[in-house]
Amino acid sequence: MLSFSLGLFSFAQKNYKPKASLNHTAIFVMDLKKSGDFYQQIIGLDTIAEPFHDGKHIWLRTGEHTMLHIIQGADAKKEYYKNQHTCFSVRDITVFAETLKKSNIIFEDVNGNKNVFSKRTDGVHQLWLQDPDGYWIEVNDDKY
Secondary structure, three states: OOHHHHHHHHHHHHHHHOOOOOOOEEEOOOOOOHHHHHHHHHHOOEOOOOOOOOOOOEEEEHHHHHHEEEEEEOOOOOOOOOOEEEEEEOOOOOHHHHHHHOOOOOOOOOOOOEEOOOOOOOOEEEEEEEEOOOOEEEEEOOOO
């Protein structure tokens, strides 16, 4: 019986195909409050309980089962590539763009033109902006 169980276990391992789902993204920031305020007030994310309670972490809900973890401790702002970004969807890109303008936050289209948004070939409108530490964010009106 034991050899049968081991054989079955071996068979199961060979045929196992992992299925993963995104749990969270973490960003390392210089000013925790400034970044937390940006993601809550501009992007519109809600805080959730974080287990550390050390004043160096903020956890924000990004979806039903996904989070953004903001971690204090970066010593300098870095330069990031636009193609390495996090994307959020909003119901109305025009309203979102107006909110950015009222907050004096510069955004751009896919080609880097300031304060305008792009239209993808599939009809989705999108814009890009950077958070306080320079991380790139895409915002689009893709239907969710």
